[in-house]
Amino acid sequence: MITLANKKEEFYQALVEKNPNYDGVFFAGIKTTGVFCHATCTAKKPKFENCEFFSTAEEALLSGYRPCKRCEPLSYPHSIPEEVTLLVEKVEQNPEKRWKEKDFHELGLHSASARRKFKEVYGMTFVQYARSRRMGIAFKEISKGAKVIDEQLAAGYESASAFNDAFTKIMGNPPKKQHGKMIYASIISTPIGRMLSLTDSNGLYLLEFMNRRGLEREIEKLRHVQNARIIPGETEISRQLAGQLTEYFQSKRTHFSIPLYTKGSSFQKEVWRYLEGIPLGETRTYLEMATELGNPKAVRAVGNANGANQIAILIPCHRVVRTNGELGGYGGGVERKKYLLQLEKSKIF
Structure with a gap:
């Protein structure tokens, strides 16, 4: 990478x-x-x-x-086809919008053709682009360290409220409009990409690479389950996490001491505890996990529980590979999985 x-x-x-x-x-x-x-x-x-x-x-x-x-x-x-230019313009006008099939028809576009051309030109799907732009607006506010969303950067957007809307769609309404717990979002830079952490004074709720597919939905679901408002800021736990991750990537740390908050079924939690027990530098297969957990037929269920893990690296789902030795999937991308496994096998540890 x-x-x-x-x-x-x-x-x-x-x-x-x-x-x-x-x-x-x-x-x-x-x-x-x-x-x-x-x-x-x-x-x-x-x-x-x-x-x-x-x-x-x-x-x-x-x-x-x-x-x-x-x-x-x-x-x-490439040169940019007219319909692709139109789609980009529409995203800028309304960045918080989540596009549906009817939205293409209203613009007079054939959705399949427009999506194909978008992919050809930009090397990413239109859904990826719109999601990344929407998430980027929210992350930008986090990066700025603003205390409330009203301190927004409106320059460059046709709607002065677009910045606020895109953020609150993901992170929730401003504190004055909602009573509940506060969870703080901060961005951590690593050698293989930026990560988003969600913490409070008690523990770590989420740690994911910022371009993970489905991250937006994960954040929204967590916010609703916790009846929480997510605002930019650091906590003592997020500062400790950043320091420990730095040491990990420098091959100076083999274990983490961050308190974790996990929300899932009893089976999912059992799988996550198993993952935490896989020694650094080693891997397990999905079949091995299912067998050791008492049900060799539960390979798919183990894989689904792996994919539901919201705390990357600390709950090391990257240490699970396919039975044939192939790396298999990873929410952060296969290249990151390969990097992490190579790092952990380094003689420096």
């Missing part, structure tokens, strides 16, 4: 020089304008400290940046 930790200066120089060799290699997020560009963008160049660099457009979107209208970074190396 490509990491950008040691390439920031190289990429910034390419951005300043408008080096065409780097188009499509990285995307530059400009903090002062809220847009992301490719290397040859002709706009005035920002200061180094006002740039963030991403290896994919999805990462830039999830970090709250919108495509630059001048260099159209998502078009590289």
Whole structure:
């Protein structure tokens, strides 16, 4: 997996020089304008400290940046069909919207054709794009560390309420409108991507990679179950978590001491306890797990419980592989699973 930790200066120089060799290699997020560009963008160049660099457009979107209208970074190396341009415009006008089949028809678009062209041009599905943009707006507020959602960045959106709407669709209504517990959301940078943590003073509710499929629904479900308002901020537990994850990725930590909150069926919790017991550097197969849990026929149920785990790395579902030795699926992506397993097998541990 490509990491950008040691390439920031190289990429910034390419951005300043408008080096065409780097188009499509990285995307530059400009903090002062809220847009992301490719290397040859002709706009005035920002200061180094006002740039963030991403290896994919999805990462830039999830970090709250919108495509630059001048260099159209998502078009590289293609031209953009008219219907794709229209869809992007509609997402910007109403970023909190969740698209359905009828929405395409109302725009006079054939949904299958529009989706196919979107995938061809952007390398991601339209659903991925809209979700990433919506989630990115929420994550941007978290990254800013704002105390209430009303302190929003409205610049760049046609509707001044769009930022607020997209956030509250996921995180809940402002505190004054809801009585319940507070859960705090913070973003943790790792060598294999940014992660979102949800914590309070008692424990960790969720730790996931920000581009995990279905993350938005996970957050909403957790919020409803807990009757909670999720707001940007850190807790002592989130600070400890960030420190322990740093040590883990530096091969200086083999165990975590973070209190976890898990919500699931008795079988799911049994599977998660089993996962926590798999020694670092080792793996188990789904069949081995099902057998040791007392039911060799429960392989699919074990797999489903694995997929329902909302606390990545600390509950190490990445240590489960297929019976034939293949890695199998992983909510954070197979490349991350491979990275984590290789890290844990390192002799440094």
